[in-house]
Amino acid sequence: MIKNILALGDAAIYCDFGSEVNQEINSRVINYFNQISKLNELKKIEGITNLTPSYNKLIISFDLSITSYLKVRNFISDLKIISHQKISHQSIKIPVCSEGNFALDFERITKITNQSKEQILDLFYQQEYFCYMTGFIAGMPFLGDINEKIRCQRLETPRVNVPEGSVGITEQFTNIYTSESPGGWNIIGNTPLKIFNKLDETKPNLINPGDKITFYPITKTQYDNWK
Amino acid sequence: MTIGNKNIYFEVCRPGTNTTIQDKGRNHLYHLGITVSGAVDQKNFKLSNLILKNNIDEAVIEFAFQGPLLKLYNGKVAACISGDVIFDIIRNNSNLEKGNCYQIYTLNQGDQIDIKSTKDSLYGYLAIKDGLNFKKVWNSCSINTKAGIGPNNGKKFSIGEKIFIKNEFSDSLKVRQLRYKNSREKIIRVIKGTNFNFFSEKSKKIFFAEPFKITNLVDRMGVRLSGPELENIVNTNIKSEGIVKGTIQVPANGNPIIMLADHGTIGGYPKIATVISADLDNLAQLMPNSEVTFKEVNLEEAEELYKKYLSEIDRYAEILNEFN
Numbered sequence: 001m002i003k004n005i006l007a008l009g010d011a012a013i014y015c016d017f018g019s020e021v022n023q024e025i026n027s028r029v030i031n032y033f034n035q036i037s038k039l040n041e042l043k044k045i046e047g048i049t050n051l052t053p054s055y056n057k058l059i060i061s062f063d064l065s066i067t068s069y070l071k072v073r074n075f076i077s078d079l080k081i082i083s084h085q086k087i088s089h090q091s092i093k094i095p096v097c098s099e100g101n102f103a104l105d106f107e108r109i110t111k112i113t114n115q116s117k118e119q120i121l122d123l124f125y126q127q128e129y130f131c132y133m134t135g136f137i138a139g140m141p142f143l144g145d146i147n148e149k150i151r152c153q154r155l156e157t158p159r160v161n162v163p164e165g166s167v168g169i170t171e172q173f174t175n176i177y178t179s180e181s182p183g184g185w186n187i188i189g190n191t192p193l194k195i196f197n198k199l200d201e202t203k204p205n206l207i208n209p210g211d212k213i214t215f216y217p218i219t220k221t222q223y224d225n226w227k
Numbered sequence: 228m229t230i231g232n233k234n235i236y237f238e239v240c241r242p243g244t245n246t247t248i249q250d251k252g253r254n255h256l257y258h259l260g261i262t263v264s265g266a267v268d269q270k271n272f273k274l275s276n277l278i279l280k281n282n283i284d285e286a287v288i289e290f291a292f293q294g295p296l297l298k299l300y301n302g303k304v305a306a307c308i309s310g311d312v313i314f315d316i317i318r319n320n321s322n323l324e325k326g327n328c329y330q331i332y333t334l335n336q337g338d339q340i341d342i343k344s345t346k347d348s349l350y351g352y353l354a355i356k357d358g359l360n361f362k363k364v365w366n367s368c369s370i371n372t373k374a375g376i377g378p379n380n381g382k383k384f385s386i387g388e389k390i391f392i393k394n395e396f397s398d399s400l401k402v403r404q405l406r407y408k409n410s411r412e413k414i415i416r417v418i419k420g421t422n423f424n425f426f427s428e429k430s431k432k433i434f435f436a437e438p439f440k441i442t443n444l445v446d447r448m449g450v451r452l453s454g455p456e457l458e459n460i461v462n463t464n465i466k467s468e469g470i471v472k473g474t475i476q477v478p479a480n481g482n483p484i485i486m487l488a489d490h491g492t493i494g495g496y497p498k499i500a501t502v503i504s505a506d507l508d509n510l511a512q513l514m515p516n517s518e519v520t521f522k523e524v525n526l527e528e529a530e531e532l533y534k535k536y537l538s539e540i541d542r543y544a545e546i547l548n549e550f551n
Contacts, residue, residue, distance in 0.1 A: 007418060008469075008498075009474065009503065009504070010533065012469075051257065054493055057469060135467075136260060178260075179375065198376050198381070205259050
């Protein structure tokens with residue numbers, strides 16, 4: 001199922017599941033991630049320090065003072081992965097306000113897509129999205145796929161500071177900035193929901209890979225009164 | 228020997244440019260988007276602890292360029308600074324002692340450490356005997372300022388804030404100093420990246436032949452380089468995927484960026500190479516305007532070099548153990 005295994009430096013292994021982005025390939029990545037995580041917790045494998053699943057890759061970082069590329073590679077190659085494992089998912093609804101200063105990039109998106117702000121939002125809210133991965137910054141979910149009519153490239157010059165809670169779109173994906181961060185996605189609104197909670201050490205992320213997400217509009221007043 | 232905590236702390240009288248608490252870092256969280264953090268120069272961080280006979284991974288104070296001015300309250304502590312650092316000890320009676328790195332100092336109530344700056348390097352470390360008194364978050368005391376995780380509410384220190392110390396130090400202390408010289412090697416060894424073939428033949432050659440300059444854009448997240456532009460002939464973006472410390476990404480402008488301790492967990496730029504583990508500390512300490520060249524090594528060589536790196540730390544641990 002892994003198409004290719006490479007070294008990512010001397011302390012990580014790069015597992016390539018393909019080049020396309022779709023739920024099937026991503027589910028395979030998550031399946032591997034879940035099973036290796038479990039074996040790691042059960043201490044069936046030594047020296048693994050981090051696992052990073054993404055759309056179609058899985059990076060396995062290890063402690064070079066404990067293990068090595070060859071050892072981890074052999075472990076991965078010999079792994080009997082149970083396929084067709086159901087990946088548990090939650091359905092989560094995210095409120096978004098697109099009024100005033102929250103909607104930073106509609107002028108741009110309108111120009112690129114030839115859709116009005118209302119049309120863009122209608123198409124955006126119609127869809128249920130799949131969480132492919134979380135990362136870049138703590139808890140940031142990468143969701144897809146958005147309607148083809150509202151797809152656009154990232155900003156030519158990324159913003160130095162995208163406000164916390166911003167909801168962005170780029171190509172077939174939508175994301176949520178869990179904290180203030182530099183970023184180049186087209187911002188269409190802002191959510192008052194806390195997506196990353198650093199105080200919850202067991203489950204800090206509201207949205208996890210495999211989850212199904214829908215967005216719904218709220219007014220500025222609702223946003224301000226959100227607790 | 229140490230006695231119970233009496234709420235001993237440093238008051239931050241001047242915060243310095245980027246003063247945080249760091250240890251070996253935070254693992255098993257990349258999949259949540261939480262990066263490793265930890266001391267950028269792991270070797271110097273470990274040496275400061277070894278000199279004090281601390282647990283080797285005890286949390287320490289990390290500073291960059293200009294360091295903090297710290298005043299001690301409510302007790303006596305032993306401290307050691309590692310790196311190439313210019314600092315003074317200002318005694319309570321206003322006597323001033325020029326500080327030496329890799330040496331233990333006993334500080335009493337009212338004494339101050341004035342860490343003026345790092346010298347021809349970026350990062351320095353201040354370790355305290357028995358360590359600092361902060362709660363671990365996800366099994367680490369490292370401050371991750373991007374996500375606001377760790378002690379001091381995940382922020383770098385500001386004026387007036389307190390850095391709490393675990394234990395009062397009550398031994399009389401022999402002078403204990405380690406002779407150590409940091410090498411500032413300008414040849415950085417790398418393993419070819421997973422997107423090496425995205426670059427033109429000419430750029431591949433240039434990457435291993437010509438020097439690159441370290442720009443002013445250096446921080447705990449990464450190091451931006453300038454120099455010959457690397458020409459990407461396939462695609463200047465990839466579908467975002469995991470990256471690690473040492474990964475060298477090349478965005479559309481052709482200038483490489485090397486990832487360090489606070490890097491984003493995933494990245495969407497092609498990876499031309501990854502710096503080997505043994506060279507990361509050295510790389511992170513190189514000053515803006517330094518010129519570096521990249522040298523390719525294979526996996527076996529990288530592993531051998533890392534063994535050497537570890538055995539050097541072990542050797543210092545042994546030497547220090549024989550001391551007293």
